[in-house]
Amino acid sequence: MNIAYIALGSNISPREAFLKDAISLLVEHEDITVRKKSAVYETAPVGYTEQNDFLNMAIQVETDLSPPLLLEYCQGIEQELGRKRVIKWGPRTIDLDILLYNQDDMKTEQLTIPHPHMHERAFVMVPLADLNAQAFLPHLQQTAGEVLGLLPSEEVRSMKKWGRI
Ligand SMILES: Nc1ncnc2c1ncn2[C@@H]1O[C@H](COP(=O)(O)OP(=O)(O)OP(=O)(O)O)[C@@H](O)[C@H]1O
Numbered sequence: 713m714n715i716a717y718i719a720l721g722s723n724i725s726p727r728e729a730f731l732k733d734a735i736s737l738l739v740e741h742e743d744i745t746v747r748k749k750s751a752v753y754e755t756a757p758v759g760y761t762e763q764n765d766f767l768n769m770a771i772q773v774e775t776d777l778s779p780p781l782l783l784e785y786c787q788g789i790e791q792e793l794g795r796k797r798v799i800k801w802g803p804r805t806i807d808l809d810i811l812l813y814n815q816d817d818m819k820t821e822q823l824t825i826p827h828p829h830m831h832e833r834a835f836v837m838v839p840l841a842d843l844n845a846q847a848f849l850p851h852l853q854q855t856a857g858e859v860l861g862l863l864p865s866e867e868v869r870s871m872k873k874w875g876r877i
């Protein structure tokens with residue numbers, strides 16, 4: 713059995729429903745068990761800023777799927793929930809990023825694990841540290857809690873706890 717962490721984000725209405733639907737579709741898969749859900753945070757858009765605020769969260773799953781098959785299933789969920797890739801880093805009904813998969817450190821054309829930008833993003837690291845502050849990022853040789861501590865404190869403080877789903 714493998715342990716993976718997945719980040720979810722949505723900034724197109726109804727954001728909460730998109731997060732819930734994505735989790736339901738993960739739960740539906742017989743080879744995926746959702747073990748833990750972080751709190752949901754409302755976050756200002758990072759990168760391309762002329763867009764609505766996001767709801768972001770992370771989950772811990774147990775899975776028998778290999779990393780490529782887990783990515784394929786996540787991308788199927790993005791398709792099913794109507795995500796259109798129009799602007800790089802632009803608005804999305806739902807975005808699913810694989811953050812960590814066991815202690816794997818891998819890079820193929822389709823998939824980089826750990827996710828290459830995770831450690832730069834408070835909207836990823838705060839929910840991940842909620843789930844497991846001891847989660848280890850093998851490429852940085854640091855825990856999620858340590859990485860979070862290195863992020864700009866204004867960015868971390870700007871994360872508004874929105875609730876739980
Ligand atoms: N760990 C990963 N999780 C999800 N997708 C990944 C990962 N590593 C590489 N990718 C690749 O990234 C591609 C682009 O993903 P996507 O369009 O969701 O990017 P984005 O969410 O806009 O930006 P970012 O990757 O910076 O979060 C996907 O087609 C996928 O093949």
Ligand SMILES: Nc1nc2c(c(=O)[nH]1)N=C(CO)CN2
Pocket residue numbers: 720721722755756757758759760766768801802807835
């Ligand atoms: N706050 C926030 N900003 C973003 C997000 C996101 O999920 N939340 N996702 C992005 C592309 O993956 C780009 N910018």
